[in-house]
Amino acid sequence: MSLRLLLPPEGVADLLAAWPDQPRVYQRGRTEVDEAMSLGYFNELVDTGCAPPDEIAVIKAGPSNRTAFLTNGRTDPGKLSGLRDQGYTIRFGNMQRWLPAFRTISQEIQRETGYSNYMHAFLTPGGQQGLLHHWDQQMAVIVQVAGTKTWQLWKPPVESPMREYNESFRVWRDEFIPGWEAAGPDLTVELTAGKTLLLPRGWVHNPHARNHEEPSLHLTFAIRERTPLWLAEQLLAQAIERPEFRRVVKPAELELPALVDQLTRTSQALASLLGGLDMAQVAARVRTAAVTDLEYST
Numbered sequence: 546m547s548l549r550l551l552l553p554p555e556g557v558a559d560l561l562a563a564w565p566d567q568p569r570v571y572q573r574g575r576t577e578v579d580e581a582m583s584l585g586y587f588n589e590l591v592d593t594g595c596a597p598p599d600e601i602a603v604i605k606a607g608p609s610n611r612t613a614f615l616t617n618g619r620t621d622p623g624k625l626s627g628l629r630d631q632g633y634t635i636r637f638g639n640m641q642r643w644l645p646a647f648r649t650i651s652q653e654i655q656r657e658t659g660y661s662n663y664m665h666a667f668l669t670p671g672g673q674q675g676l677l678h679h680w681d682q683q684m685a686v687i688v689q690v691a692g693t694k695t696w697q698l699w700k701p702p703v704e705s706p707m708r709e710y711n712e713s714f715r716v717w718r719d720e721f722i723p724g725w726e727a728a729g730p731d732l733t734v735e736l737t738a739g740k741t742l743l744l745p746r747g748w749v750h751n752p753h754a755r756n757h758e759e760p761s762l763h764l765t766f767a768i769r770e771r772t773p774l775w776l777a778e779q780l781l782a783q784a785i786e787r788p789e790f791r792r793v794v795k796p797a798e799l800e801l802p803a804l805v806d807q808l809t810r811t812s813q814a815l816a817s818l819l820g821g822l823d824m825a826q827v828a829a830r831v832r833t834a835a836v837t838d839l840e841y842s843t
Contacts (some may be wrong), residue, residue, distance in 0.1 A: 556573070598618065605675065665767070677722065
């Protein structure tokens with residue numbers, strides 16, 4: 546079970562049984578995941594320039610930069626290590642795509658949960674900050690590998706955000722950060738090496754190492770929850786097999802009032818489709834999709 550590499554037994558049980566909607570911190574200790582991306586190995590990837598350029602970002606108290614470390618489109622180790630030494634956070638993204646150990650962990654987490662996932666690593670020099678306040682649209686399992694990172698947390702300002710709905714940058718307002726700072730965080734976590742933070746989707750977080758001298762390295766395992774909308778999409782997937790869903794909707798039928806008739810006709814066809822499905826058969830197909838579909842993105 547790969548979740549046991551990220552959480553102690555009680556944390557795994559909490560995640561699978563309850564899927565908490567409040568942040569929780571666990572004492573994890575060291576596991577194989579700490580060796581798969583140790584501080585030394587991370588710095589080796591920086592200093593050799595061996596990480597794929599498309600999966601690198603550098604951040605310093607603001608938005609990410611995806612080009613400052615490149616020469617002729619390739620990772621330039623001199624530039625990348627220089628940016629780290631200047632206090633930039635280095636992010637290695639989607640490690641499940643280019644590091645075999647994390648690909649295995651990702652596949653096993655999906656088998657355990659039915660959720661696709663992706664994995665980032667963040668190295669923040671002591672006294673510095675990378676990303677500023679934001680919220681995410683999936684559960685994040687934050688594994689602290691080295692140093693300490695301060696996580697200032699605020700309750701979700703939106704309900705159940707998704708990538709296409711209430712994602713932070715889509716609904717951002719300039720007054721958000723001043724308001725949060727004036728009110729102060731609802732919770733502050735000092736995440737030290739060997740601890741794990743469960744950070745539910747929607748919780749605003751402002752992570753930094755401003756008060757710490759040592760560099761901080763943490764891994765973010767972003768676990769993309771399935772929703773009833775996803776189930777609805779799976780139920781509708783077989784519609785393409787029926788000719789009535791493949792026919793052309795003529796341009797004139799997309800004009801009012803004809804469009805009302807077309808929508809009524811389609812909704813009736815959907816009701817007929819759903820009413821005739823063998824849910825046991827559909828469930829077997831949906832379960833396969835849950836443990837195999839890789840619709841994760843950055």
